[in-house]
Amino acid sequence: MEIKNKIIEVNNLKKTFITEKQNRIEALKEINLDIGEQEFVCLIGPSGSGKSTLLRLMEGLIFPTEGIVKVKNKIVTGPLPEAGMVFQEYSLMPWRNIIDNVSFGLEIRNIPKIRRYARAEELLEKFGLSEFLQSYPYELSGGMQQRAAIARAIAASPDILFMDEPFGALDAYTRLQMQKDLIDFWLEEKRTVVFVTHSIEESIFLGTKIILMSPRPGQIDKEYDINLPYPRNRFNKKFQEYFEDIMERMNEISKN
Numbered sequence: 352m353e354i355k356n357k358i359i360e361v362n363n364l365k366k367t368f369i370t371e372k373q374n375r376i377e378a379l380k381e382i383n384l385d386i387g388e389q390e391f392v393c394l395i396g397p398s399g400s401g402k403s404t405l406l407r408l409m410e411g412l413i414f415p416t417e418g419i420v421k422v423k424n425k426i427v428t429g430p431l432p433e434a435g436m437v438f439q440e441y442s443l444m445p446w447r448n449i450i451d452n453v454s455f456g457l458e459i460r461n462i463p464k465i466r467r468y469a470r471a472e473e474l475l476e477k478f479g480l481s482e483f484l485q486s487y488p489y490e491l492s493g494g495m496q497q498r499a500a501i502a503r504a505i506a507a508s509p510d511i512l513f514m515d516e517p518f519g520a521l522d523a524y525t526r527l528q529m530q531k532d533l534i535d536f537w538l539e540e541k542r543t544v545v546f547v548t549h550s551i552e553e554s555i556f557l558g559t560k561i562i563l564m565s566p567r568p569g570q571i572d573k574e575y576d577i578n579l580p581y582p583r584n585r586f587n588k589k590f591q592e593y594f595e596d597i598m599e600r601m602n603e604i605s606k607n
């Protein structure tokens with residue numbers, strides 16, 4: 352489908368890693384991809400298909416072997432100020448309390464304390480963590496830490512939110528709750544989200560679009576536009592049809 356208001360462009364992207372033992376690992380073969388403003392794009396695919404590598408290239412954390420990534424028409428040459436990032440491992444700084452973690456991005460932008468605390472408090476309230484402003488990360492459960500990590504990533508109102516398996520380490524119930532909270536946030540704020548997951552079901556619950564990667568060297572096998580209204584219902588017939596369709600294709604490509 353033709354993308355209106357492109358925010359991310361990936362052209363002829365290739366990535367080969369050279370390991371310490373000088374082996375060449377071809378992680379991504381040839382990726383071409385456009386992401387539109389306010390899309391919620393999920394990257395799925397077999398283990399090792401290059402999902403995290405593609406995300407890290409888009410984030411400007413690593414650099415392509417060939418090809419380019421552009422964000423808002425500019426070639427990405429380093430970590431993006433207009434992006435927030437959330438990883439699977441809780442990426443909070445253990446020596447800072449929750450409010451100082453969440454307001455960190457504003458602090459490095461020299462936003463005065465009163466304003467950055469007001470923003471952090473607003474977000475922490477939204478994520479149900481008002482009682483834990485002064486707590487340290489180790490005093491929070493995994494789900495609470497991940498909520499705080501998301502609050503931190505969005506505190507500076509980034510245009511793009513990159514998320515790498517953010518709910519992978521959570522228990523099943525907390526994961527469902529976090530998916531709902533993330534969709535509420537996205538519906539309210541309409542940012543662009545790029546989200547890596549192993550779960551087909553999670554990707555259909557969340558994404559406007561799903562990109563299925565083929566086994567290494569990673570390429571895009573297929574793109575699925577998910578035409579279901581939000582909030583989504585896993586028991587809906589069309590949800591199930593998408594699930595079966597993607598599952599079947601995933602099994603097929605994983606066999607080869």
Ligand SMILES: Nc1ncnc2c1ncn2[C@@H]1O[C@H](COP(=O)(O)OP(=O)(O)OP(=O)(O)O)[C@@H](O)[C@H]1O
Binds near residue numbers: 567
């Ligand atoms: N820094 C690195 N040095 C060497 N090889 C790497 C490096 N990072 C990733 N790779 C290799 O690139 C390939 C793709 O890795 P990547 O983590 O992007 O896959 P993935 O699809 O996210 O996997 P998973 O679903 O298991 O998290 C793998 O074979 C991995 O071993």
